Amino acid sequence: MKITVVGAGAVGASCAEYIAIKDFASEVVLLDIKEGFAEGKAMDLMQTASLNGFDTKITGTTGDYSKTANSDIAVITSGIPRKPGMTREELIGINAGIVKSVAGELIKHSPDVILIVVSNPMDTMTYLAHKVTGLPKHRIIGMGGALDSARFKYRLAEALGAPISDVDGMVIGGHSDKGMVPLTRLATRNSVPVSEFISEERLNQVMEDTKVGGATLTKLLGTSAWYAPGAAVSGLVQAIACDQKKIFPCSTLLDGEYGLKDLCIGVPVVLGKNGIEKVVDIQLSDAEKSKLAESAEGVKKTNGLLDV
Numbered sequence: 471m472k473i474t475v476v477g478a479g480a481v482g483a484s485c486a487e488y489i490a491i492k493d494f495a496s497e498v499v500l501l502d503i504k505e506g507f508a509e510g511k512a513m514d515l516m517q518t519a520s521l522n523g524f525d526t527k528i529t530g531t532t533g534d535y536s537k538t539a540n541s542d543i544a545v546i547t548s549g550i551p552r553k554p555g556m557t558r559e560e561l562i563g564i565n566a567g568i569v570k571s572v573a574g575e576l577i578k579h580s581p582d583v584i585l586i587v588v589s590n591p592m593d594t595m596t597y598l599a600h601k602v603t604g605l606p607k608h609r610i611i612g613m614g615g616a617l618d619s620a621r622f623k624y625r626l627a628e629a630l631g632a633p634i635s636d637v638d639g640m641v642i643g644g645h646s647d648k649g650m651v652p653l654t655r656l657a658t659r660n661s662v663p664v665s666e667f668i669s670e671e672r673l674n675q676v677m678e679d680t681k682v683g684g685a686t687l688t689k690l691l692g693t694s695a696w697y698a699p700g701a702a703v704s705g706l707v708q709a710i711a712c713d714q715k716k717i718f719p720c721s722t723l724l725d726g727e728y729g730l731k732d733l734c735i736g737v738p739v740v741l742g743k744n745g746i747e748k749v750v751d752i753q754l755s756d757a758e759k760s761k762l763a764e765s766a767e768g769v770k771k772t773n774g775l776l777d778v
């Protein structure tokens with residue numbers, strides 16, 4: 471199993487590290503445009519192999535896509551991150567050009583690749599990857615919901631005073647400060663609805679804290695987060711590489727599911743060796759449906775800024 475990660479920055483390197491530590495891939499290729507950067511990150515990571523006990527071979531390249539040839543999965547993290555006070559949507563001007571060229575190069579060298587798009591604004595960049603590559607929809611996956619759900623579980627555990635392993639929950643919708651839809655109604659603590667343990671007011675606070683999870687970290691760090699994003703990407707990669715058939719909320723091109731068409735947005739999907747093997751159409755309440763529809767409007771507005 472060969473995996474390419476484009477962008478050896480904070481998220482790309484973290485993602486390569488988690489993939490290697492989980493030891494399910496034979497090879498990870500890191501590619502960056504900054505001279506020597508990916509080679510350096512790869513060497514540094516390889517020097518953790520004997521310490522962390524993995525056999526995955528990590529190599530780096532400055533812009534040489536021939537080194538990525540015949541990748542099974544490629545992750546696109548190249549692009550600028552936001553600074554405090556910015557929205558993800560403001561990154562579109564620079565990142566659209568980067569994602570467009572990177573996606574084109576990747577499929578030239580790996581025509582059968584499954585693409586995972588991370589660069590922001592992620593739902594729009596996933597849509598752009600479709601427009602540029604024309605790949606079937608099961609082979610382009612946007613990563614956002616897996617991360618947002620992890621943050622939701624973190625906030626739920628905090629509110630419940632429970633261990634995170636006792637908590638389950640999912641966030642659908644756009645990967646944006648306003649567009650996320652944390653499904654509080656379906657969140658559970660060991661199969662019991664969380665509303666049995668905490669007030670509606672506290673649950674609303676959990677929802678709001680989850681939606682601004684990325685912005686909160688950006689304010690603290692001065693740039694956006696990387697550990698949880700890297701771990702979330704590695705979870706998607708592992709589900710595909712190991713044909714796990716796990717459900718994650720991912721951004722996918724919808725064609726009528728959830729009453730939505732011609733956009734990529736986060737909904738639950740089954741991930742396996744073919745990429746997105748099924749969109750899971752769950753029954754939403756009227757309030758959840760209207761939040762998702764509003765979120766879709768926001769994503770479509772950002773898509774409208776694309777030059778495709």
Ligand SMILES: NC(=O)c1ccc[n+]([C@@H]2O[C@H](COP(=O)([O-])OP(=O)(O)OC[C@H]3O[C@@H](n4cnc5c(N)ncnc54)[C@H](O)[C@@H]3O)[C@@H](O)[C@H]2O)c1
Nearest residue numbers: 477479480481502503548549550551588589590592613699
């Ligand atoms: N979808 C998500 O949940 C999620 C989570 C975290 C970050 N992000 C996004 O991921 C992106 C990367 O974030 P980061 O913190 O790793 O940024 P970073 O600046 O640390 O790394 C980005 C890397 O991309 C490289 N790059 C730029 N143009 C390139 C090109 N044409 N080809 C190859 N490499 C190129 C840069 O040299 C840099 O090393 C940002 O857009 C950020 O907003 C998304």
Ligand SMILES: O=C(O)C[C@H](O)C(=O)O
Nearest residue numbers: 552558590684685694695
């Ligand atoms: O917040 C960001 O801009 C980066 C990423 O989308 C995140 O949610 O951490």
